[in-house]
Amino acid sequence: MSEIASREAVAPPVPRRRPRRRDETWFYGPAAMLIFLLAWEAGVAISGIPELFLPRPSAIVVSLVTLFATKGLAYDTALTLWRIFGGFLLGSMIGIFLGVLMGTSRRIFATTDIFVAAIYPVPKISLVPLLVIWLGTGDLFLIVLAALGCLFPVLVNTITGVKQCDPGLILAARDLGASRAQILRHVVIPAAVPAIFAGLRLALGISIILIVAAEMQTARYGLGAKLHLAGQILETGDVFAILLLLSLIGIVLTKVQSIADRFVGRWRAT
Amino acid sequence: MPAPFAAIAVTRLSHTFESRSGATTLALSDVSFEFPAGRVTSIVGPSGCGKSTLLLILRGLLAASEGEVRFLYGAERQPGPPPRMATVWQSFNLLPWRSVLDNVAFGLELGGMGRAEREARAQDAIRAVELGGFEKHFPGQLSGGMRQRVGLARGLVMQPEILFLDEPFGALDAQTRLYLQEQLSALVERSGRTVVLVTHSIEEAIFLGDLVMVMTARPGRVAATLEVGLPRPRGLDAQKTPRFGQLFEEIYGLLRDEVRKAMLERI
């Protein structure tokens, strides 16, 4: 027995975290960006395009710093982030909850699917007039709008994830004595996590779009509001500065999401 | 002291699957059988004859359309509640997001056992299947043979009085399979547990079994029951004995026509 055992069984445990090999193309992107910015800077300086039309990158950075230092942009940023995350969390939590219900109960699915089919395709930005009538133009309106936008992608992905759960895993859990609630908690929901995360990723993007767009239409504070204002008074430097800030926020959030993805899906890394 | 578990008695069991579209499949037909305690009963039959269905019904995970399963206790063979049971699956059915340790401890966790105790017990089970050192690994990082040993440990840690195995080595390569058969054989001999083993390998059915139940093509019925009668402990050389060859031929003779039937039906 031991002879065969040594062949099959006792490979030394592989280290859990292999040192990842540094990809030697990692600096291509940053280098390309740097060259692009330098060309922009030089192009504007040489051609004499007016600042009103296209400011230089260095001027945009100065505008951004000035906005933070003297015009209270930190408050607008905090406000916008709160609205984005408030809507995202509210909509996602409802989406996951309803998704688990709809994915596990055929009756609930049969009853509610028609509502999902009816509301999902409506562009959520078109709900602004109605929501303003009902909720005014405050934070509640913005958060509800973003929540509606986040709800459906999370809901639909959760339903798919829950339905795709391997029936063999459920049988195994039942064999080990799992109750219905335990099967849900320990098997069905964890199995749906990759799909739920895909939905959350979509939802966060949607929340950013909806909040900034609605702020441009209705709000007095917030990045969207400031962006709209800067455009109206032809402060092109401020417009670019706020766009730069939104881009940075997007980059950070995407990065955070992929770290969360990798952490939650670490069992898939072999 | 409660009377010891004596047998699983199956009477006139039939099962029909009904699909959503209304099509029905008669998977089992009128199966009566007794699985004696403390022995290994192998079930062989052509694929699709209802072996897995029978196992699920015995385990209580599927309600049979007709017939009954009773668990008998003591010399008087009094029916009683089901004893502790555990199942090992062909496709392993490990939770891929749980480590080996957490997979093996899963059943104990579901039963509400505290972390320290369940992990200690899981450790013992993991060592018993020679997987010490792999506790922190995820199933996706293990070979098929190692995954099935996790499956075995996950069942054994529940200290089942009856162990069900549904083609446990069917997904493994020949050498791994041979090795695990030996390991399982040794384990069964040590524990004296009641085992019900479904397999499509005649050799495996004989090598591991005390009894072999041969099933017909679908709808599955009992074609014959054979006493293996080979001495234990059995080593690989058991397969070279005349008794083994004789059993093999007998079972193959019973199965050949059934396999042909099952094959033709699928065309």
Ligand SMILES: Nc1ncnc2c1ncn2[C@@H]1O[C@H](COP(=O)(O)OP(=O)(O)O)[C@@H](O)[C@H]1O
């Ligand atoms: N859940 C199910 N729904 C419908 N038909 C099923 C189901 N499970 C098994 N069957 C059918 O019942 C028959 C017996 O299946 P099974 O017990 O898995 O056979 P075996 O394990 O002997 O290969 C097969 O024809 C199979 O297609």
Ligand SMILES: [Mg+2]
């Ligand atoms: Mg089967």
